[in-house]
Amino acid sequence: MNDAAAEGLTVSPVGSEWGGGVLPYKVGHKKLGMWLFILSDSLTFGALLMAYSYARVASVDWPTPFPFNPSIIFSTVMTLCLLSSSLTMVMAVSASTRRDISAARKWILATMLGGAAFIILHLMEWNHLIGEGLGPGQLPTEWAQKWPGASPLFGSTFFGITGLHMFHVFSGLCYLGVIAVRMKKMTHEDVEISGLYWHFVDLVWMFVFPLVYLLSVEH
Amino acid sequence: MTDIHDHEHVGSAKLFINVWIALLAITFFEVFLAYINMRKDIMLIILMGGSIVKAALIMAYFMHLRFERLSLVLTLVPAMVVCLTLLAIFFPDSFRLYHLR
Numbered sequence: 068m069n070d071a072a073a074e075g076l077t078v079s080p081v082g083s084e085w086g087g088g089v090l091p092y093k094v095g096h097k098k099l100g101m102w103l104f105i106l107s108d109s110l111t112f113g114a115l116l117m118a119y120s121y122a123r124v125a126s127v128d129w130p131t132p133f134p135f136n137p138s139i140i141f142s143t144v145m146t147l148c149l150l151s152s153s154l155t156m157v158m159a160v161s162a163s164t165r166r167d168i169s170a171a172r173k174w175i176l177a178t179m180l181g182g183a184a185f186i187i188l189h190l191m192e193w194n195h196l197i198g199e200g201l202g203p204g205q206l207p208t209e210w211a212q213k214w215p216g217a218s219p220l221f222g223s224t225f226f227g228i229t230g231l232h233m234f235h236v237f238s239g240l241c242y243l244g245v246i247a248v249r250m251k252k253m254t255h256e257d258v259e260i261s262g263l264y265w266h267f268v269d270l271v272w273m274f275v276f277p278l279v280y281l282l283s284v285e286h
Numbered sequence: 287m288t289d290i291h292d293h294e295h296v297g298s299a300k301l302f303i304n305v306w307i308a309l310l311a312i313t314f315f316e317v318f319l320a321y322i323n324m325r326k327d328i329m330l331i332i333l334m335g336g337s338i339v340k341a342a343l344i345m346a347y348f349m350h351l352r353f354e355r356l357s358l359v360l361t362l363v364p365a366m367v368v369c370l371t372l373l374a375i376f377f378p379d380s381f382r383l384y385h386l387r
Contacts, residue, residue, distance in 0.1 A: 092358040102358070106366055113370045117377065125383040135321055143317050150313065154306040157348050161299065259350070266348045273340045276313075277333035281320040 101260045105267045108235075112271050115231065116278055119224040126218035130210050134285045138192075142280045145188045146272065149236075152181025153269040156262045163258040168250050171258060175247045178265060182240045189233055193226075201225070225279060232275055235268045296353040305347045312336045 084091050092099060123129045133139055159174030200207030203223045211217065246253055246261045316336050319329050346352040351359055 092361070093355045094358060102362055106362060109366055110369055113373055117373045121377060121380040124380040139317065139320050143313070146313055150306065150309050153344065153348055154302060157302045158299065263349055266344055270341050270344045273337050273344070277316055277337055281316055281333060282326060282330060284320040284323065286323060
């Protein structure tokens with residue numbers, strides 16, 4: 068009997084679940100790292116969306132400038148692009164499970180196409196809004212007349228939240244590009260981890276879309 | 287060493303397509319609420335409910351969390367939910383600010 072056991076302490080035998088030398092979560096360190104990154108990034112977006120809601124409730128008036136046609140329809144198409152790219156990404160991960168490298172690469176390219184379409188549509192929308200006179204801390208004159216007392220924070224929060232999300236989509240495109248090019252050297256876990264990031268970007272949009280767009284539909 | 291690659295048979299194409307259809311259906315329902323111009327407070331509650339269901343579907347199936355060990359799920363999900371909920375502690379202050387105007 069060793070000293071610890073003699074003192075009545077519980078000793079994990081080597082090789083048990085939490086005794087060291089094993090993976091208690093049964094995932095590799097890279098995948099666990101991505102999950103922890105996702106956890107922290109969800110707090111970033113959570114804080115931004117909470118700040119947006121705070122500013123909206125605390126303001127005397129808040130613009131609801133998006134007409135159903137074309138603004139909401141346009142942003143719905145953007146949402147469909149992201150949702151569909153998540154489906155193609157999950158297919159890429161499935162193909163990589165079977166070690167079908169060619170199919171996995173094609174599905175990743177399809178995912179990148181969905182992401183690129185999202186960014187292009189988003190930039191078109193930004194261009195239109197900036198053209199109308201919306202900017203960080205600045206409302207178009209027409210909006211200021213329509214919603215007197217409306218907070219100029221609309222522009223700051225809109226560009227801040229959608230901009231940070233768009234940056235994530237762009238980073239995801241670069242990430243997936245590297246995975247697609249180096250597919251032969253990648254393990255299945257590497258492909259799966261890139262998929263986790265991509266799905267997270269999609270997941271965040273599931274909150275941005277209703278809060279920023281659908282709740283700002285024009286009366 | 288535990289083999290991390292012995293649980294990779296996660297889901298079928300049919301399952302993922304069904305999840306994708308469910309996500310689309312919830313999205314179209316949310317867009318419909320905007321189309322009929324529902325009262326904003328009720329709409330907010332329904333939209334957030336829909337978004338939470340969508341997030342759960344994405345995490346469970348697309349991110350494979352349903353097929354992972356329970357210990358991983360119990361480490362990640364409660365931490366995320368608690369931290370996000372804690373952010374809401376500040377929220378009632380926005381009403382106070384509104385009434386100060």
